[in-house]
Amino acid sequence: MEWGKVALYALCVVGVAATMLALSALVTRWLGPRQKRREKLEPYECGVPIQSPTRQRFSVHFYLVAILFILFDIEMVFLVPWAVLFRKLGVAGLIEMGLFLGVIGFGLAYVWRRGALNWE
Amino acid sequence: MRWIDLAKIGFVLAMVLSIVPVLVWLERKVSAFIQGRIGPNRTAVFGMRMAGLFQPLADAVKFIFKEDVVPLRVNRFLYTLAPTLVFVPPAIAFTVIPFGNKWGNEPLIVADVPIGILLLMSVLSISVYGLAFGGWASNNKFSLLGGLRSSAQMISYELTLGLTIITAVMMAGSVNPIEIVEKQAREGWNIVGGGNLWLAPAGIVATLLFYVASLAENNRLPFDLPECDAELVGGYHTEYSSMKFAMFFMGEYVAMVTMSALMVTLWLGGWHFPGLTRLHEGPYHWTEALVSHMVFMVKMGLVLFLAIWIRWTLPRYRYDQLMDLGWKRLVPLALATLVVVGVVGVLTHV
Numbered sequence: 001m002e003w004g005k006v007a008l009y010a011l012c013v014v015g016v017a018a019t020m021l022a023l024s025a026l027v028t029r030w031l032g033p034r035q036k037r038r039e040k041l042e043p044y045e046c047g048v049p050i051q052s053p054t055r056q057r058f059s060v061h062f063y064l065v066a067i068l069f070i071l072f073d074i075e076m077v078f079l080v081p082w083a084v085l086f087r088k089l090g091v092a093g094l095i096e097m098g099l100f101l102g103v104i105g106f107g108l109a110y111v112w113r114r115g116a117l118n119w120e
Numbered sequence: 121m122r123w124i125d126l127a128k129i130g131f132v133l134a135m136v137l138s139i140v141p142v143l144v145w146l147e148r149k150v151s152a153f154i155q156g157r158i159g160p161n162r163t164a165v166f167g168m169r170m171a172g173l174f175q176p177l178a179d180a181v182k183f184i185f186k187e188d189v190v191p192l193r194v195n196r197f198l199y200t201l202a203p204t205l206v207f208v209p210p211a212i213a214f215t216v217i218p219f220g221n222k223w224g225n226e227p228l229i230v231a232d233v234p235i236g237i238l239l240l241m242s243v244l245s246i247s248v249y250g251l252a253f254g255g256w257a258s259n260n261k262f263s264l265l266g267g268l269r270s271s272a273q274m275i276s277y278e279l280t281l282g283l284t285i286i287t288a289v290m291m292a293g294s295v296n297p298i299e300i301v302e303k304q305a306r307e308g309w310n311i312v313g314g315g316n317l318w319l320a321p322a323g324i325v326a327t328l329l330f331y332v333a334s335l336a337e338n339n340r341l342p343f344d345l346p347e348c349d350a351e352l353v354g355g356y357h358t359e360y361s362s363m364k365f366a367m368f369f370m371g372e373y374v375a376m377v378t379m380s381a382l383m384v385t386l387w388l389g390g391w392h393f394p395g396l397t398r399l400h401e402g403p404y405h406w407t408e409a410l411v412s413h414m415v416f417m418v419k420m421g422l423v424l425f426l427a428i429w430i431r432w433t434l435p436r437y438r439y440d441q442l443m444d445l446g447w448k449r450l451v452p453l454a455l456a457t458l459v460v461v462g463v464v465g466v467l468t469h470v
Contacts, residue, residue, distance in 0.1 A: 010212045
């Protein structure tokens with residue numbers, strides 16, 4: 001029932017987005033200016049002809065950040081059930097979570113030490 | 121599906137979509153005020169100028185009448201999908217935010233999902249795809265760099281955001297947004313420890329962390345690296361024009377509204393304000409519902425105003441400073457806050 005409402009609302013939002021896209025596809029194309037020239041349809045590169053293809057290799061740092069993010073994000077998923085119940089779980093739960101967070105903290109310190117968090 | 125559910129869906133949709141133009145107007149007026157200008161004041165309907173309040177309307181009309189340039193080498197599917205993916209998720213996230221107390225016995229929230237906060241976290245993280253797709257599909261070097269940068273920035277600050285959200289969940293002891301707000305109304309706002317004064321320092325730190333992370337998530341200054349015009353032209357939306365650009369633009373503002381609403385819900389007591397609204401048994405009068413909604417809106421407006429104020433006051437970060445701040449300062453600090461809340465919460469619980 002509640003999820004049905006979420007779905008209906010989501011459908012409405014997607015509908016709004018689709019309307020805007022349709023507006024750009026129909027109304028804008030019909031009423032807006034249409035001047036297509038070859039130079040205009042090239043990707044913008046400061047007004048000069050394209051110097052090199054775009055699909056090139058890029059800095060490995062971005063992959064690194066993504067991988068680190070996934071690791072720490074999964075850690076967060078494990079934290080949620082404990083966060084709801086941590087008062088009831090008491091000291092025992094605290095020690096267990098402390099060990100888990102200790103390992104995570106050690107991981108962060110290791111990554112930091114190895115320089116994976118540095119940007120040049 | 122009862123009528124009231126449909127009414128709530130319509131109301132929230134209208135609310136989200138109508139806050140955006142007002143917010144755009146507010147942003148331009150406040151920026152003008154801060155810079156000693158007048159700001160937009162020429163648009164008029166039937167001779168009424170209303171201090172330029174119709175400016176966003178004129179903008180919308182202009183967006184429709186602009187040529188929709190689709191460059192030749194783009195990946196058309198992803199190029200069209202990207203603005204949708206930026207616009208839709210933050211709007212959907214509004215389903216689980218209580219925008220008031222109750223009307224009769226009807227909670228003022230679109231869907232009372234038991235795991236609302238988790239739904240919100242998962243939905244909000246989808247919008248990263250919009251930026252990444254937009255940057256990649258444009259087949260433009262500036263867009264690609266902007267998309268990469270912004271996705272790296274968003275996922276980095278999502279860690280801090282998630283950790284502080286979990287801290288709020290710990291204080292409230294629930295992932296249900298209604299319960300989180302009701303606990304704050306009963307015992308005290310989360311920013312001052314949610315009824316436990318020992319947690320007040322951690323609450324204040326976590327609130328500030330959440331706010332900084334939410335600014336970075338929304339690519340707001342001082343963290344608007346994705347579109348720093350001096351280096352990247354327009355970032356991931358360099359190649360977008362007309363309505364597709366408008367969708368990126370609107371998505372950004374919808375995300376701001378959602379984040380502010382989340383900030384109010386998690387830390388600033390939601391619809392609760394001492395002396396104005398209170399929690400009691402039985403049906404609520406419609407005036408109580410109205411006042412609680414107004415309290416929520418005013419709080420959200422203040423948080424939004426703070427974001428605008430910050431944008432026009434602080435200069436932009438450099439990219440390496442941004443990543444340093446995210447990974448080396450905010451994430452450890454958020455982890456430490458979480459541990460402090462855990463330890464203090466358990467020790468003072470007995």
